[in-house]
Amino acid sequence: MNGCAAIVPHMIQRALRWFYGLAALLCAMGANAQTLPSWNEGDAKRRIVAFVHAVTDQTGKDFVPTSERVAVFDNDGTLWSEQPLYFQFQFMLEQVEAEAAKHPEWKDDPAFEALVARDHEAVAHMGLKPILSLVAKANSGMSVGAYDLTIRNWLKTAKHPRFNRPYTDLIYQPMRELLDYLRQNGFKTYIVSGGSVEFMRPWVEQAYGIPPEQVIGSISKVSYAMQGDMPVLMREPQMEFVDDGPGKPVGIYRAIGRRPIAAFGNSDGDLQMLQFTGAGSGARLTMIVRHTDAAREWAYDRASHVGKLDKALDEAQAKGWIVVDMKRDWKRIFPFQ
């Protein structure tokens, strides 16, 4: 749009503001039923809606300008399922197995042993870094474009063992509605995940409405190289950054440079992100998704080797963070249910 034409919509928008105000007023009474339709009425939904009203009410003491409305979401166990093993680990396992013949030295690597033995407990105990490092080696010497295709192809064909559906079907409908609701209210929504950026970017825009540039996660080193006269980014065999636990506030600082006013997690890996978000001044929304529904999804917390929720649950209770009980608070879990 050129300079002159750009002014016309501005004038129209200004004139229409009174109309929008009127529309909002007329809609207000019927609105609650339509907000977050997959959430049961209860404390969790009520507090979310109250927070959004507080920070968007220009006349209130908790008003926050749009530019500061930053909301961060963990991915595994918060926006989609993570059982029986983080879905990315399933992908990685296949990648590592395919490359194993070329790497006889891996047979002494505990991360490799645990992965091929499907020893979920050992995998969980060693944490993200050794696993991610192994996969960084398995998929090095490949351009980022080729790796992206590998991921897309896997996502198209792989099926979840319990639900026999593509993994990307196992996203939480109530959280999708929450993302939409926040964005409709001027929030910028980010993923902040221990999973790798490369694994999430191909599908999260369609699944959650979150564009690739709003995905913060673990990331491999890449280097710039020329293939003939074509510049490419090549994957190096090291991790650049692991975005988990205390790495999450660091990842947020690096990528956003503002403190979020709302944070959503489900495990001890999200504790520092929740602390960091909650410690800012003004109204804050800090929320934990608790897995309590073995029938429709899974039930696990303190003793789980995937998505362990222990310290963060204590802190949630001490500080009064919202703890969503999936069984009680969610009418449905997956879009296909």
Place this chain on the structure above:
Amino acid sequence: MNGCAAIVPHMIQRALRWFYGLAALLCAMGANAQTLPSWNEGDAKRRIVAFVHAVTDQTGKDFVPTSERVAVFDNDGTLWSEQPLYFQFQFMLEQVEAEAAKHPEWKDDPAFEALVARDHEAVAHMGLKPILSLVAKANSGMSVGAYDLTIRNWLKTAKHPRFNRPYTDLIYQPMRELLDYLRQNGFKTYIVSGGSVEFMRPWVEQAYGIPPEQVIGSISKVSYAMQGDMPVLMREPQMEFVDDGPGKPVGIYRAIGRRPIAAFGNSDGDLQMLQFTGAGSGARLTMIVRHTDAAREWAYDRASHVGKLDKALDEAQAKGWIVVDMKRDWKRIFPFQ
């Protein structure tokens, strides 16, 4: 805005599209004079406008959807001046001098020697990394909030030696207009600079309309810590990432995950970013700002120790990138002129 009220503007917007189209038509003839008013009519302006028309024309073969309209801008020498020394180096010099008494070991550090001797040539020859590393040490053990304040205070009081004005006055008016013009046409604009993210974030939103989360640059390591029960991010004495030369496409990949369709630089440090942008398919805008105006700004290129433009100028000429001649193409340079 709640779910019901959100629908009303959508309906209005749809009905208004025909009106916007009409307005655009009516405005078209008078538009050229108002687009980029500080740019002289000529090849550079003509090619910029032609590119924007091509990628925004829904009926044309070069149309690009809004989500892919990513434009990246170097900062020093492209959006503001960089002579007689990168402005951030001036700040760093003062920081390092203030800390020097505590670091007797620095007297053997060539980066320290060059900085305190104001040996601009030596500083330029050693590149960004040793200088940034020295400053990372000088400003470590400080929270990111305290460092942010230090930078803001310096920017408020420091004056440029030639113009006797705050450094932030030395931004290029034609480039501000270009940023606005691109954003009005649905582009997302990013800074991709060798300078540090911390140094830019406090002022670039006001100066260029670029929010902190769209600033990609060099960055120090930070770590998460508790001060009492207050979480803080502390600066560590190492660099995390140097965003210069081949680091620029890497920084873009890490932060954005899409290839830009437009890139703007002024020196050899921007060469790889321009190559990487130019190598994508479809319409591309790759542009170099050439400093040719010693009277209003500075004139320098192949022999300069700041903002050296040599290989990138050869490649610009070979590949037909736009080379903006500041003297010829810009009606004015700084907003205060």
